[in-house]
Each structure stands twice: as C-alpha cells, then as structure tokens.
Amino acid sequence: MIEVSHLTKRYGSRTAVEDLTFTVESGVVYGFLGPNGAGKSTTMNILTGCLAATEGRVSIDGFDIFEQPIRAKARVGYLPEQPPLYMGMTVREYLAFVARAKGVKIPALDKELERVTAVTGVGEVADRLIRNLSKGFRQRVGIAQALLADPPVIILDEPTVGLDPLQIVEIRELIRSLGRDHTVILSTHILSEVQTVCDRVLMIHRGRLVASGTLASLEEQFAGKVTYHITVKAGLLEAREALEAVPGVLEVTAGETGADRCTLAVSVSDPGEDMDERLSFALSDRRIPVLRLEREQASLEDVFLALTQEADQQNAGKAGKGGRRHDGDL
Amino acid sequence: MTAIYERELDSQLNGLTGYVFGALMLLFGGIYVMAIHLEGAVDFTTVLASLTFIYLIGIPLLTMRSVAEERHQRTDQLLYSLPLSMTKIVLGKYFALVTVLAMPLAVICLYPLIVNALATSGAIPLKAAYGAMVGFLFLGMALTAVGLFISSLMESVGLAAGACFLVMLLLYFLTPLTSYISSSALTSFIAFTVLAALLGVILWRMTKNGAFALVFAGVLEGALGVCYALFRGKFGGLFADVVGQLAVFDRFDSFTYDIFDIRSLVYYVSVTAVFLFLTVQSMERRRWAS
Numbered sequence: 001m002i003e004v005s006h007l008t009k010r011y012g013s014r015t016a017v018e019d020l021t022f023t024v025e026s027g028v029v030y031g032f033l034g035p036n037g038a039g040k041s042t043t044m045n046i047l048t049g050c051l052a053a054t055e056g057r058v059s060i061d062g063f064d065i066f067e068q069p070i071r072a073k074a075r076v077g078y079l080p081e082q083p084p085l086y087m088g089m090t091v092r093e094y095l096a097f098v099a100r101a102k103g104v105k106i107p108a109l110d111k112e113l114e115r116v117t118a119v120t121g122v123g124e125v126a127d128r129l130i131r132n133l134s135k136g137f138r139q140r141v142g143i144a145q146a147l148l149a150d151p152p153v154i155i156l157d158e159p160t161v162g163l164d165p166l167q168i169v170e171i172r173e174l175i176r177s178l179g180r181d182h183t184v185i186l187s188t189h190i191l192s193e194v195q196t197v198c199d200r201v202l203m204i205h206r207g208r209l210v211a212s213g214t215l216a217s218l219e220e221q222f223a224g225k226v227t228y229h230i231t232v233k234a235g236l237l238e239a240r241e242a243l244e245a246v247p248g249v250l251e252v253t254a255g256e257t258g259a260d261r262c263t264l265a266v267s268v269s270d271p272g273e274d275m276d277e278r279l280s281f282a283l284s285d286r287r288i289p290v291l292r293l294e295r296e297q298a299s300l301e302d303v304f305l306a307l308t309q310e311a312d313q314q315n316a317g318k319a320g321k322g323g324r325r326h327d328g329d330l
Numbered sequence: 331m332t333a334i335y336e337r338e339l340d341s342q343l344n345g346l347t348g349y350v351f352g353a354l355m356l357l358f359g360g361i362y363v364m365a366i367h368l369e370g371a372v373d374f375t376t377v378l379a380s381l382t383f384i385y386l387i388g389i390p391l392l393t394m395r396s397v398a399e400e401r402h403q404r405t406d407q408l409l410y411s412l413p414l415s416m417t418k419i420v421l422g423k424y425f426a427l428v429t430v431l432a433m434p435l436a437v438i439c440l441y442p443l444i445v446n447a448l449a450t451s452g453a454i455p456l457k458a459a460y461g462a463m464v465g466f467l468f469l470g471m472a473l474t475a476v477g478l479f480i481s482s483l484m485e486s487v488g489l490a491a492g493a494c495f496l497v498m499l500l501l502y503f504l505t506p507l508t509s510y511i512s513s514s515a516l517t518s519f520i521a522f523t524v525l526a527a528l529l530g531v532i533l534w535r536m537t538k539n540g541a542f543a544l545v546f547a548g549v550l551e552g553a554l555g556v557c558y559a560l561f562r563g564k565f566g567g568l569f570a571d572v573v574g575q576l577a578v579f580d581r582f583d584s585f586t587y588d589i590f591d592i593r594s595l596v597y598y599v600s601v602t603a604v605f606l607f608l609t610v611q612s613m614e615r616r617r618w619a620s
Contacts, residue, residue, distance in 0.1 A: 050410040052617045074413035084408035086337070088344055100333035101412050145408070 001026040001153060001183045002047065007056035009042050009207075016042040018207040020056070026152065029179035031198030032187040033304065039207040040187040041081055044157050047185075048078040060153060074103070077151040081158050083142030087131040091122055091141050094130060095148060102149035112148060120144040120174065136167035143174065154178055156186040160193060172197050191301050203307060210307040218303050226275075228266040229255070231292040232283060236262045239288055246282045248275060261291060334414070334422030338396070339429055347395065348430045351388045355434035358384050363441050372452040374442050374459035375586040378466045381438075382579055385473050386502055390494035392430060393477025396423050397613070398490040410617065420610045424478055431470045439463060458588040465585040468598035472578055473498065475605035482612040504577040508570045515565035519558045522569060526550040 002024035009017040017039040024030055034040050045051035047058055049065045049072060058065040063072040086094055095113050104112050117123045120140045125133055130141060139159060146154055159175065160168045175197050178184050188194060194201055194215070201218060203211040211218060232239045236254055239262060243252050248268050255263035268275055276295060283290050342348040362377045400406040409419055442454040477494045484490035500507075511517065530547025534540055558565060574580075578601060584591040 045407075048411045050407055050617065070413045070415060073411060076411070078407075078411040080404070080407045080411075082404045082407075084403075084405040086341070086405055087403065088341065089337075093340075097333055097337045098408070098412075100336075101414060103413065 001061060002185075003057075003059045004043075004047070005057045007043070007046060007058065008054045009039075009046060009051070010054045016207055017046070017053075020204070020207070020209055022202055022209055022212055024153075024183060024185060026183045027179075027181070028200055029175065029184045029186070029198045031194035031201045032185055032204065033189070033191065033194050033201055034187075034204035035189055035308070038189075038204045040189075040204060041157055042207075043204070044078070044155055044185070044187060045080070048076050048155055049073050050078070050080070074149070075151050076153045076155060077146030077148070079139075079142045079146045079154075079156045079159060081161075083138055083145075085130045085138060085141060085145075088129065090127050090129055091117075091133070091144075092126045094141065095144055098145045099148045104149050112150075116144045116147045119147060119177075121170075136163050136170070139163060139167070139171060140174075143171075147178075151182075153183045153185070156184065158187055158189075160188070160190070191304060203304060205308045206312075210310075211303070226268055227296045228268065228275075228279060229263065229292070229294045229296060230266060230279065230283075230290065231261060231263045233261045233289040233291055236264075238286070239264060239283070242282050242286045242288060243279065246278050248278070263292075331414070331418040331422045334409075334419050335426045335429075338423045338426030341395070342392075342426060342430045345395070347391045348433075351392050351430065352434040354384050354388055354391075355381070356437060359434070359438045359441065363445065367445055367449075370451075372445075372449065372454050374445075374454045375462040375588065377441075378462050379582060379586045381466070382469065382582055383502075385470060385579075386495065386498045389470070389473045389477045389498055390491045392427055393474055393481050393494060394487050394491035395481070396427060396478050397482040397609070398484040398487045401485055402487065406616070409613075416610050416613050420478070420606055420613065424475065424606055424609075427474050427478065428471055431474055432467060435463065435467055435470070455588070461588075461590040462585040465582055465591065465594060465598075468595050469578065469582050472598040472601040472605075473501075475602040475609070476501075476578075479605045479609045479612065482609045501576070501578050505574060505580050508573050508577075511570040511573070513567035513570060515558075515562050515568075518565045518567065518569035519554070522554050523551060526554060 004023070005021050007017055007020040008015065020039075020043060032040055032043070042051065046053050047060070047065070049069050052066065058072075060072040061075045063075065065072040086097075089097070092113065095116065096109060099109055099112055100106075117126060120143050122137060122140050122144055125137050125141075130138065133141065143156065143159065146156070156175065160171050163171060172193065175184060175186060179197075179199070186193075186197065198215070200214050201212060202209060203218075230239075230243070236257055240252050240254070243249055243264065243266055250267045250269050253265045253267075255265055257263070266279065276293065280290055280293055359377070359381055362380050363374075366373060366377055397406070400409065412419075439460070442456055442459045446453045446456075476497065480494045480497060481490040484493060511521070526547055529550065530543045533546055534543035578598075581591075581594040581597055584594055
C-alpha cells in the first residue's frame, strides 16, 4: 500500500531522516515507534505530502507523493501531532468543510458526515464550537477529519498524547476498529500502546529504521536473552555455586543481599521450559530454600533499548574514526 | 476550491475584521460624498480618489489573517495534506477576500444614484462614476493580492498586519518619494547594483544555495555593468522611473480625469497575478523547510 525507499530529509546540515526504506501492507495496523525527536513526525509529514523530502521516493497505492500529489493525498487521511482544527467553527461545520475540500459532493455530504461522526463518536458535540471541546473530543474530531472521504490509509501522529487514561483507552479501541478495514500507521513513543494496538512495528531511532516486523517476531529475535530472577534463603557463594553447575547457565550475577537471603540474576542460553525445573532442582538438591523464581522474557522495551543502544554505539564508533555524523536527535 | 472559498469567507464574516473594513469604507465614503457635494461639486471620482486612502488601513485588516493565522493555529497542515493544488487553495482564499472587499463597494455604488435623486442642481455623470468604481475595485484587488502574499510570509497575524501597513504606506507615498531620488546616471547605476545584490541575498535566503545565488547576482551585476558602459545616457532617471512603475495607487489617477483606463486595469490584473503566483510559491516553499 505504501512504499518508502531511501527516504532522506535534511534541514540544513541536520539530518532528520536518513535512508529510510520500508513497505506498508494494506489492512494492517503499524506502530511507528521511536523516542522523541527520532524523526517520526518528519517521516509522517513526508508520507502525507506536507513536507518535501531531500531524497528518496514515497508511493501510496502506486501514486508517487511528489509527482502525483493530488491522487496520492486523496488516498491518505492524516492527523498531525497537533490536530489542525479551526477553533471558531462547530464540529459539523468543520467536518463539512474538510469533506468538501476532499471532494465529497454535496448530495453525499450528510451521509458521509453521519458515517464519520458515528465511527468516532463526536455526534453529541456536533453543534458545539471546537474551541469549547475537551482535548479528547478534539482528538476525535481530528481523527474524524482524517476518515472523511474514506481514504484507505490513515496516518495518525501520536494520537493519544495528552489524553487522560480513559480517553486513551477509547482512542485505542477506535484505532483498533479502524484497523479492520484500513491501513493504519500510528506513531508513538509509548511501547505499551504498540503492544495493545498494533500488528506490526517499525522502530526508528535517530532517523534510521532499526527494526521492523510483527511484535512476536521482534520478541523472538531477543528470546535467547531470557533472564531468571531468583531469591534464595542462603549465602551468596553457596547459591551461586549451585546455579553455575546447571547446564545452560551463562552467567550468574549477584543482586540484593540480605542477612540470610540473596537475589541473583541468572542469564541462560537455552530458554526451554525445563530450565525452570533444572534451576529449582539444583537449588533444592543442596537444600537451599527458593523464595522466588521469576522468568523474564525480553519485552518490547528491552528490544527497543537494545536496538537503540546498538545504534548509538555504532554511531559513536563511526564518529570516533573521524567520520562526523549528524543525527536526528532534537 | 469552493470549500476553501466558503471557509475563508465564513471566517471573515464571523470575525470582526471584515466588518471593520466595511464600516471604515462606508463611513469615510459617506463623509467624503457629503463633504464634496455640500460644496456644490458633482464629482464622484474625487470621492473614490480620496477613499483609496482607506486601503492603507483596510487592506492590512482584510488580509492579515488569511495565511498567517493558519500558520499560527497549525491548521496550514490540513491545507497541505488536502488533495488540492496550492494554486486552488490560494485562489479560494483570494476570491473570498475579494468578496469581502466588494461588499461595501457594492453599497457605495448606490451613492451616485442617491445624490442624483436628491440633487437640485447638476447630476453626477454616472458613466465616469461607475468607470472609476471599476478602477477602484481593481486597485483593491491588486492590493489584496499584495496583502495575501505578505500574510503568507508571516508567522503571526500582528506582524502580517504591520508589514502590510508599511508596504501600503510605501506604495501610497511612492511617487512623492521618487522625486527625492537623484536623476543622475550614476545614482541609478548604484541603485540597480544594490538591488541586484539584494536579489542575490533574497535568493540565497530562499534557496539556501550560496553558489547559485552568487552566480545569479554576479551575472546580474555583470550585465548591469555592460549596460552602463554601453548606454550610460539611458541610465539618467531610470531608477526613479522603474520605482515609479510600482506606484500602484497612482494608476488610479487617470480614472479621476473621466478616463476609463484599460491600461491601468491590465496593470492591476498583472500585479494581482504576480502576487498570487508569489503567494503560491511562498506556501510551497514551506513544504521544503517547515
């Protein structure tokens, strides 16, 4: 549905997005993930034709956003980071304006407005001035605006920022429901949002794509790094000796140590199910009481931290060799 | 385009500025008509010539919000993401502003008829009056395009209004100002040289391409030097003449002599086209470096 190839955006000497290449398939909810200033908004602005790229191509449903902007834009609904709302208009007036500007003909207008207000739940505030709406409703109106004229692609830039927890849940449900018949790309720096809403992840850091794929595949890549947190009622040396004897254990590091108990972090190479048993048997064989045994799978957070640190180290390495790099951090 | 036009018109009519513009126009129109006709004269064109002064305040009021406000409220992002060409968006906005401009003028069109109905001696020649009215509208349209362009350059409404007022003031007093420019060939040459350098700087600021701007300015300066060496005589007073060409307000004068001046109308239409084109360019440029 969307093809991005070798996209680069420079502001003067600062590079905000560097050589970004990815493909977005239709009917999938994508999470565009990255820390603040990673280049998410810049990329989204380019995808929607609001910003020109320095290099690279973007095609939406086969139409190049730079060469056939009108046709490409007609296929995208966009909610920028700050919803572009005219404060002095009522919700109905505003949506009617956007619909007409998007080419919805007058006979079809009422039906289209009805459809969009029903989906986003802004019907009850339809005749109120946007100025007087709460942030949650403004966000909804912003999403409603993106949905008008029924574009196949919906791009939402940080749609849940600044909302209260209840509103966040509602907006996420709304996005999930949109995902049923639209291609949705939403940007966020909140990992749990990606976990609850998205099917696939595009991770971006300092303007570069560091990882992409389904949630499961990303977690699997890092599944080798399973860590156990074990608290035992015994001395540190004794416990460590017992654990290090277990086949498959890579490293045992000491955590907190109390008067008669200690906590250890055990990283293992073989994350098989019987590892739990082997560890607990090894301890009970030596009559060491286990107070807690917890298996920690690499979460999306870990994946993200690992990837961004990796990228930073690479950058630092290159900079050290004399090749100065400009990165997209604000 | 109609959607943009309707929204812009709606925002003008829901705000205060459109009405203030109309009120100023009607108030001073009324005062001038009364003042001039109380003296017994039957001349509507001088009323309009005096009224051009209202454009000094009216045009900044009318145009200041058009683009600057969108930028300030970040609604310009919607405009950029809509499946509409920038030309259509700019034209939609422009025609909405012209509609607001034309509303008080339509009312003023009634004044000659009222005066003629009440006059005891003499009547306003209607042909000349309405000819001048057309010229007055075209002048307003050209100035509106200038104001729209200035608004498109600014981030804040206040700044847009201030800059627009200064430009209007400069245009209004351009002819008296040009009389202070020395008419020697050397002065003209120096003035053109400075202008070419300035153009280079503007080009550099807009394209961020130093080499290109330098070459451009260099070629321009070179051409100027060659021209000066070859046709020194022609340079006398040339700068003042060129600046005089920009005196938008003065083009209206011919209408006060009962001349329906097609050349002036063509001039106004050209000014309008140039500034609308510049507005589109200035909006498109934002796409490159926002």
